[in-house]
Amino acid sequence: MVKNPKIICVTGGKGGTGKTLVAVNLATMFKNEGFKTILIDGDSENPNTYLLLGGKLGIRESVPFFKPSINENKCTKCGICADNCVPHALLHVKDSFPVPILAVCSGCKLCFKICPTVAIEPDYKTIGWVYNLNVREIELLVGELKPGEARSASIIEALIEKLEKKVQEGKEEYDVVIIDTAPGAHCDVEELIEKADYVIPVTEPTKFGLSDLVRINELISLLHKDFRVIINRSTLLGYKNQFFNEIKNLNLEILGRIPLHEEVVNSYCIGVPLMEDKKSQEEMGPAYKAFKDIYENVKKWIEI
Amino acid sequence: MDKVVVGIVSGKGGVGKTTLTASIAALASKDHDLNPIILDCDVDAPNLSIILPNNSESQPQTKDAYTTIKASFILEKCVHCKQCIDEHYCEFNAISWDKRNEIPIVDFLKCEGCGACKTLCPEHAFDIHSVKSGEIISYENKFGSLLIYGKTRLGSTTSGKLVSEVKEFAKSSDHYKDSNLTLIDGPPGIGCPVISMLSGINYIIAITEPTPSGLHDLIRILELVKQFQIPFSIVVNKANLKSPFQKKFKKYIKKTKYKILGKIDFDYSIPEAMSYAEPVVTFAPDSPASIEIKKIYKNLKKQLNNF
Numbered sequence: 001m002v003k004n005p006k007i008i009c010v011t012g013g014k015g016g017t018g019k020t021l022v023a024v025n026l027a028t029m030f031k032n033e034g035f036k037t038i039l040i041d042g043d044s045e046n047p048n049t050y051l052l053l054g055g056k057l058g059i060r061e062s063v064p065f066f067k068p069s070i071n072e073n074k075c076t077k078c079g080i081c082a083d084n085c086v087p088h089a090l091l092h093v094k095d096s097f098p099v100p101i102l103a104v105c106s107g108c109k110l111c112f113k114i115c116p117t118v119a120i121e122p123d124y125k126t127i128g129w130v131y132n133l134n135v136r137e138i139e140l141l142v143g144e145l146k147p148g149e150a151r152s153a154s155i156i157e158a159l160i161e162k163l164e165k166k167v168q169e170g171k172e173e174y175d176v177v178i179i180d181t182a183p184g185a186h187c188d189v190e191e192l193i194e195k196a197d198y199v200i201p202v203t204e205p206t207k208f209g210l211s212d213l214v215r216i217n218e219l220i221s222l223l224h225k226d227f228r229v230i231i232n233r234s235t236l237l238g239y240k241n242q243f244f245n246e247i248k249n250l251n252l253e254i255l256g257r258i259p260l261h262e263e264v265v266n267s268y269c270i271g272v273p274l275m276e277d278k279k280s281q282e283e284m285g286p287a288y289k290a291f292k293d294i295y296e297n298v299k300k301w302i303e304i
Numbered sequence: 305m306d307k308v309v310v311g312i313v314s315g316k317g318g319v320g321k322t323t324l325t326a327s328i329a330a331l332a333s334k335d336h337d338l339n340p341i342i343l344d345c346d347v348d349a350p351n352l353s354i355i356l357p358n359n360s361e362s363q364p365q366t367k368d369a370y371t372t373i374k375a376s377f378i379l380e381k382c383v384h385c386k387q388c389i390d391e392h393y394c395e396f397n398a399i400s401w402d403k404r405n406e407i408p409i410v411d412f413l414k415c416e417g418c419g420a421c422k423t424l425c426p427e428h429a430f431d432i433h434s435v436k437s438g439e440i441i442s443y444e445n446k447f448g449s450l451l452i453y454g455k456t457r458l459g460s461t462t463s464g465k466l467v468s469e470v471k472e473f474a475k476s477s478d479h480y481k482d483s484n485l486t487l488i489d490g491p492p493g494i495g496c497p498v499i500s501m502l503s504g505i506n507y508i509i510a511i512t513e514p515t516p517s518g519l520h521d522l523i524r525i526l527e528l529v530k531q532f533q534i535p536f537s538i539v540v541n542k543a544n545l546k547s548p549f550q551k552k553f554k555k556y557i558k559k560t561k562y563k564i565l566g567k568i569d570f571d572y573s574i575p576e577a578m579s580y581a582e583p584v585v586t587f588a589p590d591s592p593a594s595i596e597i598k599k600i601y602k603n604l605k606k607q608l609n610n611f
Contacts, residue, residue, distance in 0.1 A: 013349050015492040016318010020517070045493035046315050046524060048517040066395075086373060086419035086432065108395050108418030147527040150464065150496040183317040183492050184348030187461045190413060207581045208322070208351040215349065219458045238579020262546065269515050269549040 005174035006302045009196035013212030015183035017202045018232035023180035024052045028273040029295040035175040042192045043182040044143040044155040054271030055135030063158040064124035066107040074119035081111035128155045156188045185219045199227035205243035228253040235259040256294035261287040308506045308611045309486040315521030317492035319513045320541040325489035326355040326583040327597045333447035340485040344453035345501045347466045362444035371465035372437035373417030381429040393424045413459045437462040450479045464496035508536035514553035543567035566600035
């Protein structure tokens with residue numbers, strides 16, 4: 001029987017709140033305790049996990065995306081394909097061959113399915129890549145969107161498919177899957193939250209952080225997921241009191257608070273996760289301690 | 305200078321797009337020859353309105369956007385043939401089979417609105433409709449300029465189209481004919497919403513920070529900006545960050561010879577201003593950050609005179 005790993009999704013709505021920082025350090029702490037951990041970078045527009053881990057992207061697999069190809073020997077220029085294409089991704093002028101407009105093609109393959117003379121043939125273009133690598137004993141799956149391409153959702157699908165295949169194959173018995181998402185609350189983020197058992201929104205104590213937290217929480221609730229919040233840069237003043245009052249009013253559970261500290265910036269910039277080194281009590285900075293507490297809280301929560 | 309559109313982007317989130325946009329908006333609003341219109345195109349997490357609220361006299365106007373199409377199922381027409389499932393009509397796996405009732409169910413979140421089910425079902429038991437995908441809100445902000453922003457309805461899979469709609473809304477507003485500058489706060493990333501935002505833009509400011517991810521994401525967004533052949537310049541935020549990455553960052557900037565519009569050193573007036581939700585140039589006008597942003601604004605105006 002295949003063992004089902006615990007799937008944790010780190011997200012947050014607003015950009016730059018520390019999603020990747022949290023995902024990478026959580027993965028590091030699980031790895032340190034001997035849990036077989038796989039980290040999924042689902043921010044295909046800007047994948048950064050491997051930078052924080054100090055790794056290099058290597059071998060990659062292309063993510064293909066459907067594009068219609070018109071076989072002019074078979075096409076009767078009837079225009080049925082264009083008439084039925086809702087996003088208007090096929091341009092048809094009377095008595096001429098239809099012209100695909102790839103930028104707006106949804107990939108639904110309707111044209112291919114309905115062409116009466118089978119003149120539309122499925123062709124594929126590369127819209128991005130999936131990488132599989134190991135850094136610091138953490139397995140990493142990274143999705144990357146090719147600049148200029150818009151269908152990031154297909155990269156996410158390819159990532160999920162790859163993950164599911166790996167878990168099913170059972171070559172490795174994964175204990176924990178940690179997913180890092182893009183900012184925002186769009187389809188890519190939604191799809192990854194959907195896959196998770198536990199969701200961690202990372203936010204900061206500003207009006208902006210709060211506003212985006214409220215939105216992402218709505219999305220998480222819409223998907224019926226269990227979630228707890230991490231507050232990064234928790235020492236930012238100004239809006240702090242109102243922020244924590246609001247959190248209380250919203251009845252949100254907090255996994256921990258990470259203070260703004262030099263050790264975080266430093267680890268971020270040298271590509272070594274803060275939690276990679278085992279430190280003695282005296283060597284631990286405030287952010288390090290915060291991460292330790294968060295880790296213990298996460299373990300209790302997911303019962304591992 | 306005549307009706308230019310300036311966009312602020314970064315690739316990476318949280319490096320200072322909104323901070324910079326809000327301050328430039330506050331400065332430009334006082335320039336009567338510009339009469340700017342400010343747009344927030346980060347429709348997933350629109351935050352500019354928090355820092356540029358409406359003035360006491362103006363009433364925000366809200367318009368619903370219907371940029372999303374979704375499929376619906378018509379029970380009366382269904383003959384339970386199950387072809388929709390067996391022949392895999394839906395490439396997005398949005399149609400599943402309800403075994404108990406012998407009918408298909410359309411998953412609202414997964415549906416792309418492509419209309420394949422509608423066309424393929426022999427009984428015409430599917431239809432497609434425009435559904436509400438978000439809102440466009442506009443008002444005169446406290447600095448006197450018009451602010452327009454979009455906000456997606458969760459689960460509507462439409463961010464890119466809503467961005468286009470926000471831009472169209474700006475063009476059709478009464479202010480547009482007297483306005484010479486449209487300033488856009490962009491979404492993070494390089495995907496669909498950013499691509500929608502970039503079309504029709506005259507000038508881009510790419511803001512970044514001297515960290516590995518800041519630079520990595522800057523390179524990616526510039527690749528996209530270059531594909532669109534839009535002139536651009538760079539603002540370095542947290543320029544004096546105590547970062548072991550500074551050397552590599554500076555080397556890159558030097559090597560590429562990109563135009564630097566300004567460098568904002570880290571200064572506590574910025575997080576402080578943000579925590580009070582004020583543009584730093586009005587919250588602490590004499591702080592080093594504000595002085596630098598005013599310089600950036602002057603440099604920007606020089607650049608725009610070429611248009």
